[in-house]
Amino acid sequence: MGDTRIWIGMSGGVDSSLAAALLAEQGLDCLGVTMVLGRGATDAAAAADAASVCEHLGIPHTTIDLSAEFKADVIDATATAYSLGQTPNPCVLCNASVKFGSLLDRARDAGALLATGHYARIVQTPEGAALARPADVSKDQTYFLYRLSSGDLLHVVFPLGEFTKTQVRAMASERGFAGKHGKESQDACFLGKGGYPELVARSHPEACVAGPIVDETGTVLGTHTGICRYTVGQRRGIGVASAEPLYVLRIDAAHNSVVVGPQQRLAVSRITASGVIWNHSEDSMRAGVMVRYNAGAIAATVVREGARLIAETDEPVLGVAPGQSIVCYNGDIVIGGGIIEEAS
CATH class of the missing domain: 2.30.30.280 (Adenine nucleotide alpha hydrolases-like domains)
Structure with missing residues (x-):
């Protein structure tokens, strides 16, 4: 076990801190890694908190500058989507392109696995490794992670997937991380006080x-x-x-x-998506679909046609916004999804 190299993506918050602790306690060759994303004081505080946790655990810590990737693939992409009348999900973009894109690539180049404090599980299916809902469904983050392929998942670890948030907090307290309970990951962590309009105005003033x-x-x-x-x-x-x-x-x-x-x-029953990620051998099947985070799964028939996906829901759905993701589930297992283009 001690020969396994593993990088832990760390923000200094309770979830990533406990993930690091659980892996270090297994005798693994651990390295805490904090991404620098061009957010100034926010990045500096996260790196300092994560470094403090790593020192407490007796494992090394480093930072990796991914600010260029974050700006291009998350910040700029979000602003462009809003300028086109879409409603993107920045966390989906960040996980796909930065955390489990650039950072995962660097970990693999170093011969290491990548672990994070996300609430999700990885299970083995006849199709290969698959993403699955966590034990604590109230903290389920698989909607944000659906773009990870079966190949990606072979190099990823989610140590918190089998625990509830209550258990995580208790285990964190036992290990001296009690002061970090209030520090949770934030959506759109790059926004200023002016929110999305301020962001969009800088590069796409025509949308304002x-x-x-x-x-x-x-x-x-x-x-x-x-x-x-x-x-x-x-x-x-x-x-x-x-x-x-x-x-x-x-x-x-x-x-x-x-x-x-x-x-x-607003009621629609036919949803078309592009940029599809698909991790199932069947291209047409029954599934539960989520059209936004925490919306709940809706029964549907889904058909993949190359890089496109068509979902016909059993019941009408309200407020389906282009730019958001539709994520398909077979029970608790994620089978794929894509970016919503239109709904009718």
């Missing part, structure tokens, strides 16, 4: 220009303050008075317009 809010017939109902401030399914902050609540139905970036209507017009 005012334009018409229209109904499905094209009738102008009001004026929006930039398409980057809206997402499909949104109700609050639309700024149009109406006898019944109005929701964002779609965003037309080409005409700089936001289309709104009653909630029932």
